[in-house]
Amino acid sequence: MLTDTYSTEVEAILARHPGDQKRAAAMPLLYLAQKAYGYISLDALIEVGALLGLTPADVASLAGFYSLYHLHPAGRRRVQICTDLPCALRGADKFAEELCANLHIKLGETTDDGEFTVEAVTCLAGCLNAPLFQVQDASGVHYYEGTPDQPLTAAAAIGILDQLRGK
Amino acid sequence: MTQYILLRHRDIPRLNQLEVYLQHGGFEAFKNAVTTKTPQQVIDQIKASGLRGRGGAGFPTGLKWSLLTKDVFPRYVVANSDESEPGTFKDREILENNPYQFLEGLMIAAYAAQANLAFNYMRGEFADLAAKVEANIAELYAHGWLGQNLFGTNYSLDIRNKLGAGAYICGEESALLESIEGQRGQPKPKPPFPADKGLYQKPTVINNAETLTNLPMIVARGSAWFRTFGTAASPGVKIFCLSGSVNRPGNYELPLGTTFRVLIEKHGGGAPGGRKVKGFIPSGASSNVLPATDEILDCPMDYESVAQKGSGLGSASVIVFDESVDMVWAALKIARFFKHESCGKCTPCRVGTRLMLELLERVYNGEGQPDDLRQIERLGGVIQRGSLCGLGQAAPNAILSSLRHFRAEFEAHL
Numbered sequence: 001m002l003t004d005t006y007s008t009e010v011e012a013i014l015a016r017h018p019g020d021q022k023r024a025a026a027m028p029l030l031y032l033a034q035k036a037y038g039y040i041s042l043d044a045l046i047e048v049g050a051l052l053g054l055t056p057a058d059v060a061s062l063a064g065f066y067s068l069y070h071l072h073p074a075g076r077r078r079v080q081i082c083t084d085l086p087c088a089l090r091g092a093d094k095f096a097e098e099l100c101a102n103l104h105i106k107l108g109e110t111t112d113d114g115e116f117t118v119e120a121v122t123c124l125a126g127c128l129n130a131p132l133f134q135v136q137d138a139s140g141v142h143y144y145e146g147t148p149d150q151p152l153t154a155a156a157a158i159g160i161l162d163q164l165r166g167k
Numbered sequence: 168m169t170q171y172i173l174l175r176h177r178d179i180p181r182l183n184q185l186e187v188y189l190q191h192g193g194f195e196a197f198k199n200a201v202t203t204k205t206p207q208q209v210i211d212q213i214k215a216s217g218l219r220g221r222g223g224a225g226f227p228t229g230l231k232w233s234l235l236t237k238d239v240f241p242r243y244v245v246a247n248s249d250e251s252e253p254g255t256f257k258d259r260e261i262l263e264n265n266p267y268q269f270l271e272g273l274m275i276a277a278y279a280a281q282a283n284l285a286f287n288y289m290r291g292e293f294a295d296l297a298a299k300v301e302a303n304i305a306e307l308y309a310h311g312w313l314g315q316n317l318f319g320t321n322y323s324l325d326i327r328n329k330l331g332a333g334a335y336i337c338g339e340e341s342a343l344l345e346s347i348e349g350q351r352g353q354p355k356p357k358p359p360f361p362a363d364k365g366l367y368q369k370p371t372v373i374n375n376a377e378t379l380t381n382l383p384m385i386v387a388r389g390s391a392w393f394r395t396f397g398t399a400a401s402p403g404v405k406i407f408c409l410s411g412s413v414n415r416p417g418n419y420e421l422p423l424g425t426t427f428r429v430l431i432e433k434h435g436g437g438a439p440g441g442r443k444v445k446g447f448i449p450s451g452a453s454s455n456v457l458p459a460t461d462e463i464l465d466c467p468m469d470y471e472s473v474a475q476k477g478s479g480l481g482s483a484s485v486i487v488f489d490e491s492v493d494m495v496w497a498a499l500k501i502a503r504f505f506k507h508e509s510c511g512k513c514t515p516c517r518v519g520t521r522l523m524l525e526l527l528e529r530v531y532n533g534e535g536q537p538d539d540l541r542q543i544e545r546l547g548g549v550i551q552r553g554s555l556c557g558l559g560q561a562a563p564n565a566i567l568s569s570l571r572h573f574r575a576e577f578e579a580h581l
Contacts, residue, residue, distance in 0.1 A: 024349035067333035127410035
């Protein structure tokens with residue numbers, strides 16, 4: 001139960017959303033539930049709903065709407081590569097392909113060890129540094145990018161993932 | 168001697184530290200406003216400056232504030248830091264490197280709107296950045312720049328940072344407010360406008376992060392100073408986000424009215440590999456593609472001039488295509504983006520963006536029917552005319568204009 005494992009965090013989130021702001025606590029609570037369960041499980045929907053007086057279906061409609069909430073389990077870390085137009089003009093598709101080939105998976109798939117799921121996502125507001133990706137895991141969402149002069153290579157990205165693997 | 172107005176961190180190292188920001192006159196504009204000016208005087212000053220919204224619509228900022236329904240309180244001011252338009256990455260640089268100038272702008276806007284609570288809504292992907300901004304806000308409380316009875320006056324102000332969770336549509340203001348309330352970020356029909364019934368049904372102003380970052384400088388140096396930059400109808404500077412087929416992509420802070428040629432060739436260094444620039448989108452995925460003719464390249468980048476050329480300045484995210492780019496491929500990328508980001512509320516957008524993607528995939532894969540290009544045009548018109556909000560209304564723009572200017576490339580795929 002969230003209220004057992006993360007009681008302090010739950011209390012803090014609820015305290016930050018008094019009165020008519022109560023429902024707004026659903027967003028941070030869903031992030032917390034995802035941290036606890038790895039994805040937004042049925043239990044998570046029921047627990048978040050119970051904390052806020054919402055039905056599980058109502059909570060699910062939120063979790064299903066926003067792309068950083070995941071209703072299905074996947075790898076321990078989601079590697080999310082921007083392949084939108086500005087990044088693609090600077091080689092993001094090839095970058096994604098090379099990264100996936102190195103991990104022996106296709107886009108959308110999970111590595112055999114359950115460590116990484118690689119996904120294509122929409123614009124991350126880093127087009128100048130393309131190609132770039134973010135890693136979403138229990139610790140949050142983190143950007144990895146190069147610079148316009150020294151863009152990230154697939155080899156460098158593999159190095160980053162190798163380092164993450166040990167953590 | 169400083170040069171930048173918005174990207175001042177490029178002149179002043181460590182400007183994202185409160186003590187450095189204070190050493191350079193930080194929060195004097197806010198303090199002066201609260202202690203020596205009425206909210207109406209601040210509104211009048213911003214109106215006189217001619218500042219227009221930098222998020223895309225270009226609506227006059229002072230006018231926006233003065234549309235708040237009279238005598239209804241509480242009111243809210245919301246900073247739109249949801250930056251999600253493909254090709255746009257300016258607010259991220261501001262929030263990372265010059266956060267206090269942005270926050271001071273939000274505080275000035277709150278004072279002008281007579282709001283005691285302001286929100287900063289950041290996209291969920293900015294989680295690490297949001298933690299920094301929250302630390303910046305905590306510093307302001309610790310040093311008495313936020314809280315109750317500021318500077319001994321009866322004005323009090325709180326700021327809350329809000330994190331989205333991945334949805335382009337939340338940059339649309341009514342969807343953004345829904346998201347703050349913990350709802351799905353789906354736009355609402357207007358009227359009522361947020362100035363009348365916004366966050367929690369109270370009068371609300373939503374301003375883009377770059378717009379707000381202008382305010383401390385205008386309040387400190389005056390509207391006449393601001394008008395020494397840019398054009399008469401589009402005063403000031405703008406951060407132009409340059410991306411795609413250029414040698415030096417990046418943020419360029421330039422006066423409004425600078426030409427596309429200067430941005431792309433002088434600052435961006437032209438296309439890589441000595442290739443020619445074929446065209447560009449002036450404002451992310453939502454605006455019309457323009458061909459890179461001499462006439463278009465010499466067009467000044469201000470709201471009126473770009474509109475006259477058949478596109479829009481919007482958020483000024485210039486995505487460049489060189490001659491090697493297949494425009495059908497580019498259109499397909501944009502169709503995929505909008506199909507993914509349609510919020511699903513209204514049918515023309517939800518179904519239309521899906522059909523558009525299917526049509527373009529077929530054409531791109533060489534499986535198009537002779538009638539498909541006409542179908543794309545008809546479908547695009549339906550999506551533009553029938554959609555509830557700006558997302559759907561703008562979703563076909565880049566695709567239809569590509570087809571108009573580069574039709575031969577589409578026909579070659581059939």
